[in-house]
Amino acid sequence: MNVVLDLDGLDALVRVLRRDGRVVVGPVLRDDAITLAELSSAAGLPSGWGVETGPGHYRVRRRADAAVFGHSAGPQSWKRFLHPPRRRLLSSDSSGLHPAEDDAPNYAFLGVRPCDLAAIAKLRQIVGGRAPFVVAAQCTEPGELCFCASMGCGPAAGAGYDIALTERIDSDGHRFLATSGTDEGAEVLARVPARPASPNDLALADQDVEAATRRMGRAMPELDLRDVLTANRDSAHWETVAERCLTCGNCTMVCPTCFCVSVEDTTDLDGNAERSQRWASCFEIDFSYLHGGAVRTSGAARYRQWMTHKLGTWHDQFGTSGCVGCGRCIAWCPAGIDITEEAAALATMMELGGERP
Amino acid sequence: MTTWVPTPYEVVTRTVETHDSVTLTLRPVAESLPAFRPGQFAMLYAHGVGEVPISISAIPGDGTLVHTIRAVGAVSRTLHDAGPGTVIGVRGPFGTAWRLDDAEDLLVVAGGIGLAPLRPVLGHPAKRTVLIAGARSRQDLLYQDEIAQLSDVDVVLTVDHGDHDWHGRVGFVTEPLASIPLDPDRTTALLCGPEPMMRFCARTLLGRGLPAERIQVSLERNMQCGVGLCGHCQLGPLLLCRDGPVTGYPMAEPLLLAKEL
């Protein structure tokens, strides 16, 4: 099903989703960044705001138009809703063990970029949980740090959306081509005021997304990254990266697929105990703690673990790459370390016959 | 979320093994967990303190769980001190088991607390079973009375530091490993102990013509969730709580040789 919505139609979509009992979450402008928050109407979307990104750099900027989805990945991802930063697991007291209630709302995500759509699938493959209703926003304007095309995760929305929107502003107005991906998506769209899409609407959307493919700011090397990382396990290059890496863990926090958690126990003075999980980072020293000490203490080993897992061993564990090419880890790295540059450096070393001590 | 919920078990017996290790027998309070296989582990939860991975150290077959616990940190110390009647939370069984299907001769090499996960295989029917166990001193050797009773197993016990009362061997496990009679064509070797010990033993065995495919090692990293969800126990491509702890040596060797992996 293909229809065209105007801004009122988009607002109606938000209202329909809310009326069905869903918590609608989408991009909003907050604290000088495009963040994710609950929306009560389409008016909350960051109309006319874009972003400017670079290694260790992120700024919102005024756009020349009123686009609502004209911004690349922000500091947050949908991970914080599907896999909250903190979650209670159970409590225990004198009467026994009590599992925590699963109180996750019925989410509808609005404006999910294709890279993040892929990330949601990768994350849910591991952490599970209730599937959100997803309204994707196809990417027609990649940022400086975007490389989803080389990860096979965009700029067109892949599988997994209920509705995919393609925003366009031209002499014919501000509108969204809406394509249903599921019966549920079609059923929702049928309740929103819209006009049928013409062949021209479809052609323009295809053309805009196709143009975006050629405007990616970054690209991963076209090699099997698993081989690159395996061949470079003992490379001296990790030390070179470690000279810049602060092991702060920002990359793991902003990554839309980094799923690691640590479990924490707390007790009160009455003898009640609680277990909870919190986001963990493989850059924390204690992440690899084994009775007596941590296994990965050097920054080089911790960066190697993160990058190798993300691009290489994720395949062994989950049958896919852990990276979607959103570029967040580059923007939010205080040292501006660029995973595509590091992959390219390692690939060059492999082609030179690897580098072994 | 249910993967995180432990099943309550009650300590039935507590046997002091050494100055820092005890064996607990646990009985389900109500619900019981599926059967464990030798080599697998459980997550044992001490109320309010935390959870640690502990291998199964015997399989009595009566629904009880047997774990040998060495006090090395806050949680294991609490579990170590748990007397009969204490309720402990248990999750499991987790991980891979020792593969014994086609074992004709079984060579079991253990170091320190590494004997605990191997203890359940000592009763496995094999044409010939050899146990080589190392420990720091006579006082650190686990299950001494039980080992003395083993009738079908050739036993070599060796310690790092001998004393006047010790009439076993003094030295490292690689020494008897290099000199015992061994048929490389029909031996399966199971190794468990500190990582360097397993590396050195595997190398000795390779030198004696045992194919790497018939050497199994039990690996350890920071296990937290037990089901491959928390990411802590990664060793290269492996999530050891799921793909280990028991791992074939061809897979394990390059991972054990990489520094800080």
Place this chain on the structure above:
Amino acid sequence: MTIPMTDLDALPLLTRLSHTQRAAIAGVSRIETYEPGTRLFEEGGLADQCWVVLSGCVMIDTVVPPRGRITLQSIGPGELLGWSWLVPPYRWHFGATVVSPTRAAVVDTGALRVLADEDPALGYQLSLILIDALLNRLQATRIRLLDLYRNPS
């Protein structure tokens, strides 16, 4: 007592030798059995033989005042006891006591040296055997220095 060839043929230590070479070794060796408590040699004594333990156990020790005699290493079945005959001043570096009923092949190292001098091929193989055994002992001793089984807490 002369040495049964089956004893030598079964030793992993000597697998690199041909049957003929093993027979030559047997010619300069004899079988002895020892009761527990037998002192095989004392630190500082003349080193003119070595042993291959076939069964039983021998402990190597040294005296550390005031702790007394400290056990350093055991020599078990299939293992070689005694290196000091190889190098000057040909004096035992440590002492050795039998701790369980032991049967061993005792090698006349003077005669062994003559054999090796006369047949360099055999001499070379013997050198490799000694290096192999020595290396194994050295590596095991180094690993023990790591104190791998200590409680990390």
